[in-house]
Each structure stands twice: as structure tokens, then as C-alpha cells.
Amino acid sequence: MSINLQALSAQLLVGLINGSFYALLSLGLAVIFGMLNIINFAHGAVYMMGAFAAYFLLNLAGIGYWPALILAPLAVGLFGMVMERTMLKWIANLDHLYGLLLTFGLALIIQGVFQNYFGSSGLPYAIPDALKGGMNLGFMFLPIYRGWVVIFSLVVCLATWFLIERTRLGAYLRAATENPTLVRAFGINVPLMITLTYGLGVGLAALAGVLSAPINQVRPLMGADLIIVVFAVVVIGGMGSIMGSIITGFTLGIIEGLTKYFYPEASNTVVFVLMVLVLLVKPSGLTGRAA
């Protein structure tokens, strides 16, 4: 196959766009795992809820895309916090497996309820007027909306990284996961921080859901299809590593994009092949700390 440089650069850019979603989702997973030690299998379901929240805001309340970008993650984040307070809290000190099973069960229930009411084909959500159309980059036609997704998610990812790794609040959080009793002794409300962190992780997933609503269908199973890949991303990047999950998310998007160009039939599996290779060579992931 002759390699066409134009086509190749276009595929790289497209890969970067998908990478943005992987990065946003795996970031949320990393935050939740890093701070709460929970493998959040409900992540795909809350991503889907974010997209549905945007759909409802538009069709029931007439609230458009821009407010939805803030309101939907807030609403779904709140839902996540209720979930944490009423269910996840009780299994915080148990083995990872319990959290995984509980969140997986929750995901199935949430998806089932949505599917019962909305079927599986999904609902349309239009691209906001300001971001319609596209520009010709010479090597490809870039829809403006996709460009926006890349830039916006990059900003959100870096802001989250900054919040956790570079601010006082982040320092409290990290300290609270190391030694909750000691941090409480300093008069910091650790359970509240844990709840807020779960809300943040869930909110990030919902944000990714809102971003993807105009590109993909708003479908009950949209998260279920994506979550497995995102888990592979987190495993490759290293569980709990914030920067690792951001970088791996974008990188894997690009690798997947290239596979779609060179050997499209394998584009669904390439991420998992990489995951196996990484696990064989470096079981804690590319940037993860050894357990």
C-alpha cells in the first residue's frame, strides 16, 4: 500500500479527536481509582447519562449546548455523589472486587432503564450553530466541532491534572488517600472530599458524554461500547496515574486512527493487543507506580 502523506495526517488528526474522549474518560477513572480505590465500572453509564442529560435539557427545557456543557456534568455529578453516599461508601474498605461488581451492576441497571424507555437506536442531538461547518486544512476537511472537542478536552484534562497535582486542595486529597485518619485529625472533612472527588470523576465522564452527543447518537449503550476500550487505556497508562491516563488516552486514539488507515479490520482490537503487550512487559502500566 502506498502511503499518502495527506491521508496519513488526516488520520492522525482524527485519531487525536477520538483520543480526546479516551483521555477525558480515563482521566475520570484514574481520579476515582487514585483517590477512592474504586474501579468504577459505572463510568460508561454516567458518560451515557451526560449525553442524555444534554438531550433532555434541550428537548424538555429548551436549554442549549453551552449551558448543558456545565449543567449536565453538574446534574450527573450530583447523581454520582448520591451513589457514593448511599452505596459505594459502605464498601470503601473492602477488596476492589466488591466495588467493581457493585458499579458494574449499577451500570447494567442504569443502561437497562434507559434502553427500556428509549430503545437502542438512539436520539439525534444537533451540533450547536456556532460550531457548525468546517474548514479546509489542505490535507483534510476538519469539522469545526471536532477541533473544538480536541482543544476543550485538552484544557479540561490539564486543568484537572493541575487541580489534583498542583493545588492545596489536591494536596489534601492526595494526603487523605494516603492516611485518612491523620488528615481528619487536622480538621479536614475527608468523607466530604471523597464524595466530591467521586462527583468530579463522574462529572468528567458526563462532560465527555455531552461533547460526544452531537457526534455520535445519544444511545443507551454508547457508554457500554466505549468503556472497555477506556479501561484498556487506563490499564496501559497505569491505574491511578493522572498524567499517564491523559497521555495514553490521546496516544491510543492516534494509534487506533492509524490502524483504521492501514488495516481497518483490526481497529477494534488494536488497543487490546497493546494492553496485552504492556501488561507483559510492565504490569503496573506505562506510568503507574508498582503496587
Next chain:
Amino acid sequence: MKNKISTALLGTALSLAMAGIAMAQDKTVKIGALSDQSGLYADLGGPGSTLAAQMAAEDSGLMAKGWKIDIISGDHQNKPDIGSNIARQWFDVDKVDTIVDVPNSGVALAVNNIVKEKNGVYINSGAATSDLTNAQCSPNTVHWTYDTYMLAHSTGQAMVKAGGDSWFFLTADYAFGAALERDTSEVVKSSGGKVVGGVKHPLNTADFSSFLLQAQSSKAKVIGLANAGGDTTNSIKQAAEFGISKGGQKLAALLLFITDVKAIGLETAQGLSFTETFYWDLNDKTREFSKKFAARMKNGAPPSMVQAGVYAGLIHYFKALEALGSNPHDGVKIVAKMKELPTDDPLFGQGKIEANGRKIHPGYLFEVKKPSESKAPWDFYKLAGTVPADQAFTPIEKSTCALLKK
């Protein structure tokens, strides 16, 4: 002692005689609706197909005449191995007589073999592959609603005639996509066009941008979508985003269902032309049935072409059973009767079943309405043309079905 033996013999004789009577008057039927109940094809088949089967049983009038009709459903999850297992279990354990629906050509072909082996009846509505009535045809199978030959010849030919003489295919990477691409390529080539390339994508893909970019750079006049369900809606939506049609390329949605149009939204879908064999708003009879159907659907959706096919196929199946007087539990015999009787149902009108199992009826070329033209929630299509029944499907003399060789 002697007495006991003679009582036992008498008992055996009696029970044998009873069994004989029961056999002669066996008026029980068990039907399994096998479909994708929760995946990308669930809206066009799925629970709606089970409802259609239920309604066919009710409307057949057989129950009032002492027949007992049982309908069960199963989820094949788009996996041929799961579909085969369910079919086997249905025949061996649950004593199912007939399997209906079965979208997904991969699963449909696997189930086709099992129904033949178990001598059941197979009324396929959901699958597209024309192999079901050609290379893989079976005396136990009726392929009711549509097939890849029909789609290729109506939509494909219409596109070439309108000037679309170079094609690039986006093909779902399994039996159905391959069959649809093959049949459409033949039509394109025989009508004087050429196929400049194609790409195979995995089933159930969310992001088509890579594939669309390849299609865009191929400079083909027509991008043929040899996929279905969620894959087609995502392709069309994202093609709009990448300005495919603004660049002068046309999309040929080779297989599009009403549920897909709903999912894409009229704003993006308007102007698409495609072929179906049923639409709820075709005539008074289809409207009447669809109203009853929608009232019983959770989301108020009218029947898709696949669900309509399940209903109509079963109506004809029940007619054949009634003509036979009882259920012989012999698939070949029942399907032979179905082929012998002319078909006539409210949804597809009058027609027939060919010797290779192909149900014959007209195909309709539709165009998606503009948002301003749509007056009701599911008012989506404009009729753009009709392909007469005798031209819509593979001509019987061209069928490669082994049943036709005498």
C-alpha cells in the same frame, strides 16, 4: 397374573390409540422469535418483532378455532454461536416448531442450517443476505421481507442512473456487508459504472471519521453504505459533519430502516433515497395495522419493515397450517404448503413464495422528507418510485438454489 398382563396390554393399546388421535388433531404451535433484543438491531427487530408475532397469532383467528399458539423470544446478541445454541435448545428442549425474524445475516445463516437439520420452519424477516435463497437455500426456509439483491438492484441502479457511476463502499465486516457489497458491485458494473475502492469496518463502530476520510479522498461519486442499523446512522451523521455531500459526493444508504431515520433526525437525513418493502403510511391497511401496533409499543413506534415481515410471514404460515388441518410438525411439508398457497396479507398485499423460498412483493423507493414536510411524529417518507414485484427480487432462473435443480 394373566389379568394384569392383559390390563397392561389394553392400557398400552389404548394409549397408542390416544396418541394417534392426538397426532391427527394436533393443534398446538410453538413459535420462537429470535432477534437482537438489546443491540444495534433491537429497534428494527427485537421486542417489536415479538409483538408482531403475537399480533399475527391474535389476528390469524386460529385461536378461536381451538388452536393453541405459544410465542417465546430469544436474544442472539448478534453472535452466530449464541443464536445457534438458542435455536438448538428451542428445537430439542422447548419443542419449538418455527423460528421467525433473525436479523443479522451471520446469525441467520447459522440458524438456517439448524432449522434444516431439525426439520423446523424458518421464516426469516430481519436478515438481508440473498444467500438464504441462493447458495444456502433450504426447503425449510422462507425469506420474507427483503434481501441484498433487492436493495442493490433498486437503490443501486437508481443511483447509477442518476449519474453516480463511480462507487466507494463502506462495508460492515461480516456476512451481510459482504453480500450487499457483492450484489451492489455487480449492479454498478453491469450498469456501466465502476467501483474505485472500499473499506471494511467492524460491526458496531461508533466513529466513522477515518473511513469517511478514505471515502472522501477516493473521489468516488457515490459512497455506498453496505451496513445497517446504528452503523448506518453514525455513517450518515458523520458524513454530514465532514461535508461529504457538500463536496459533491452522494451517499447511498443501501439499507435504511424507519428507526434509523428517526435516530438520525430529518434535519440530517432529508433527501436520502433508499428502498424498503414496507412503510406504515403506504395505504389504509398498513395505517390501520400500524396504529394498533404503535399503541402496544413502549415508545409508540410504528412497525419497521422487519417487524411487518414477521407479522405477514406468520399470517401466511397460519394459513398454511389451517389448510393442513393440523400441525404435522414437519417443516418441509409446511413450507411446501406455504409455497403452494398464494400470499395475501394487509401489509405486503398479494404475492407468492418462489420455489427457492424467496417471498415476492414490490419494492418501494423512498426519499426522506424535509423537516417542513413532516406533519406527524413518524411522517418521514415520500414515495419516489415502485419496483414491481416481478422485478424486485432475483429472477428464479438466475437463482443458484439447489432446490431448483430437478
